[in-house]
Amino acid sequence: EDMLKARCLSDAVRAAQGGARCASAGDGARWRALVRRCEAAAGEALGSLSLAAAPNGAPPIPALLQLLRTGSFGDCNAWVKLSKLMAPFFRDVGDMLKEAGAIHSDALLLTCQRPFAASVDVALFPSDAWQGSLWVSIGCEQPLAAVAEMAPSLLGVDCQCASLQPWLGADQEATALACMSCVRTCDWLCLPRKDQAVVDPQRDEIKDMPALRCPSGMVVGSVEKTDIQGALLKARCQRVVLISHLHLLPELEESWSLDFLERSIPSGAGASAFSVYRASAAQRAFRYVDAGGSESVYDFREERQVDLEFMSFADFAQKKRRCASDQGDGFAYYLWGVALRRDSAGQFEGCNFGSAIDDLLLNGPHWHTLEKLRSAGGWGEFRQAQIFVGCRNALTPCHYDLVHNVYAQVRGWKRFVLFDPCYADCLYPYPVAHHMDRCARVDLEQPDYKRFPKLRNARAVEAVLGPGDVLVLPAGWWHHVQTLTEDSISVSFWFDDDRTARVAAAASSSAAASRPPASAAVTPSPLSSLDRVLVAREAEQLLGRVLGAARVREAVGQLRGMLGAADAPKPSPEEVLPTAFVLYALVLALGPAAARRMASAGGLLGESRRFQGLALRGPDAAS
Numbered sequence: 001e002d003m004l005k006a007r008c009l010s011d012a013v014r015a016a017q018g019g020a021r022c023a024s025a026g027d028g029a030r031w032r033a034l035v036r037r038c039e040a041a042a043g044e045a046l047g048s049l050s051l052a053a054a055p056n057g058a059p060p061i062p063a064l065l066q067l068l069r070t071g072s073f074g075d076c077n078a079w080v081k082l083s084k085l086m087a088p089f090f091r092d093v094g095d096m097l098k099e100a101g102a103i104h105s106d107a108l109l110l111t112c113q114r115p116f117a118a119s120v121d122v123a124l125f126p127s128d129a130w131q132g133s134l135w136v137s138i139g140c141e142q143p144l145a146a147v148a149e150m151a152p153s154l155l156g157v158d159c160q161c162a163s164l165q166p167w168l169g170a171d172q173e174a175t176a177l178a179c180m181s182c183v184r185t186c187d188w189l190c191l192p193r194k195d196q197a198v199v200d201p202q203r204d205e206i207k208d209m210p211a212l213r214c215p216s217g218m219v220v221g222s223v224e225k226t227d228i229q230g231a232l233l234k235a236r237c238q239r240v241v242l243i244s245h246l247h248l249l250p251e252l253e254e255s256w257s258l259d260f261l262e263r264s265i266p267s268g269a270g271a272s273a274f275s276v277y278r279a280s281a282a283q284r285a286f287r288y289v290d291a292g293g294s295e296s297v298y299d300f301r302e303e304r305q306v307d308l309e310f311m312s313f314a315d316f317a318q319k320k321r322r323c324a325s326d327q328g329d330g331f332a333y334y335l336w337g338v339a340l341r342r343d344s345a346g347q348f349e350g351c352n353f354g355s356a357i358d359d360l361l362l363n364g365p366h367w368h369t370l371e372k373l374r375s376a377g378g379w380g381e382f383r384q385a386q387i388f389v390g391c392r393n394a395l396t397p398c399h400y401d402l403v404h405n406v407y408a409q410v411r412g413w414k415r416f417v418l419f420d421p422c423y424a425d426c427l428y429p430y431p432v433a434h435h436m437d438r439c440a441r442v443d444l445e446q447p448d449y450k451r452f453p454k455l456r457n458a459r460a461v462e463a464v465l466g467p468g469d470v471l472v473l474p475a476g477w478w479h480h481v482q483t484l485t486e487d488s489i490s491v492s493f494w495f496d497d498d499r500t501a502r503v504a505a506a507a508s509s510s511a512a513a514s515r516p517p518a519s520a521a522v523t524p525s526p527l528s529s530l531d532r533v534l535v536a537r538e539a540e541q542l543l544g545r546v547l548g549a550a551r552v553r554e555a556v557g558q559l560r561g562m563l564g565a566a567d568a569p570k571p572s573p574e575e576v577l578p579t580a581f582v583l584y585a586l587v588l589a590l591g592p593a594a595a596r597r598m599a600s601a602g603g604l605l606g607e608s609r610r611f612q613g614l615a616l617r618g619p620d621a622a623s
Helices: 009-022 024-052 060-070 076-099 144-155 171-179 201-205 228-236 248-253 259-262 313-324 354-360 365-377 421-427 451-458 499-512 531-545 549-562 573-589 592-599
Strands: 120-124 132-141 186-190 221-224 240-242 274-280 307-311 331-342 349-351 382-389 395-399 404-411 414-419 461-466 468-471 477-481 489-495 522-524
Touching: 009 024, 009 404, 024 060, 060 076, 060 549, 060 573, 060 592, 076 573, 120 592, 132 144, 132 221, 171 499, 221 240, 228 468, 228 499, 248 313, 248 531, 259 313, 259 354, 274 313, 307 313, 313 331, 331 354, 349 354, 349 365, 365 404, 365 489, 365 499, 414 421, 414 468, 421 451, 421 477, 421 531, 468 489, 531 549, 531 573, 531 592, 549 573, 573 592
Parallel strands: 120 186, 221 461
Antiparallel strands: 120 132, 132 522, 240 468, 274 307, 274 331, 331 349, 331 382, 382 489, 395 477, 404 468, 404 489, 414 461, 414 477
């Protein structure tokens, strides 16, 4: 009844049908009456399609919106017919957008077009830590028991599973539906396994370890520790993993310290200046800001928490020591800089740190290990290596990267709090045109659940890295990073994302894990959690390029309005065509139900709270 009122028609139909099958004799009539009401509502929704299909009929856009608004997703024939009506019109629109440079022809939003099927997409998780999501499509008529039987092999977990545990976040409907052997698109299900907390005895080496800088209840487990062979298997699945005591850079572990780097890195006249971030010594929150994006329409001064300065390494080392001894200028200092990168010709080139550091990073057995991880994960080419020299209790607040990262701890200790890419909508990322793109708007140290209610659903795992440890961090994973000791030095190796190779690696993982062959019951979804983030980014970028970044918030409001939201702004004629095209492309890429979920209030693309309170600058502010 509630789902029918909320215009979730297909979900209501399946729930009512399940209730009718399971009901007692006395309740059966009530359930069957609800089924008839659902069928009547579906008939009304399909009426708009009949008008569009008639000779010289109505445009197909109203029919698309009517089916999406009512949640009519179960009739595949109706969606196939509608797609045929819409394809010629939107093909021309798409060609026009590509010619204008609003979207690339190889964009995931355009190239991933799945057939309409009587199925729902759900995310499976290997444990109740709710990390390491795997998206699968489940036939609408399949009971959860059939899915549970296949889930362990799909996830590469050695266990027996009689039932799956539904997500018990703020949305409690999943529990009721699971009791009826029925799930909705975008529901989450996990194996009823608990991750074992791993406590490293070396943690005792950390004197007065700084407290966790996020709600402790948000961290529900530890990142799995394994050896390099186990890490290769996890890399294929794009899961984060900690390789304990790998000692990827043993020579650096033996020699590197602040004093060593100061002696080795050129200073004085003609030497390179380093980008050094300065934050309050009391807060030590080094929030990432891409200040180089001068074309951004947003005024980020109120969001800014750090100052960027340029100085020699010797000056940085001096300021760092003074701060550590409480004799500083009231600021803490953090250096992270590119030490090695691949140039346009594919050759490595050192950057700023001098020939001695270049030689250590350019040569050594670590490249053999890095290549094995790159190949296993299906990552793209090496992009760059970065050196991080932090200070005790420094925090880089929650953000994600679009590169794959092998993060080696050379000296000291660090703590990572990590979220699966599927939590993106719970963390309210800044708009893609903002200086703080890929950063969470939520403050995990002082969470405001009233302003950002879905944050209550976020679940994280913890990884504590000591000397010789390596964290394999696939693209899209959110990380909230805290330096635990004053002497921390780290080196990270970034690799580009190559979706074609990444998908092939995941397929090889399926074969290696002896997963069951695809069946009508459960089949792998073509889009991972990272892919869904990329699709949302592409849709938002398209709207920005067509309408201007300053109007993306209003365009996102139009998406919600097209889906029936009451809080949508007044329609603007020039916003109708690009927003309708985005909805159409989302339907083809994700399926109708997931498209509506993403573009609605609370979805990764449709969430208005991502934009609220952000100031525009210059003429954009006046408009």
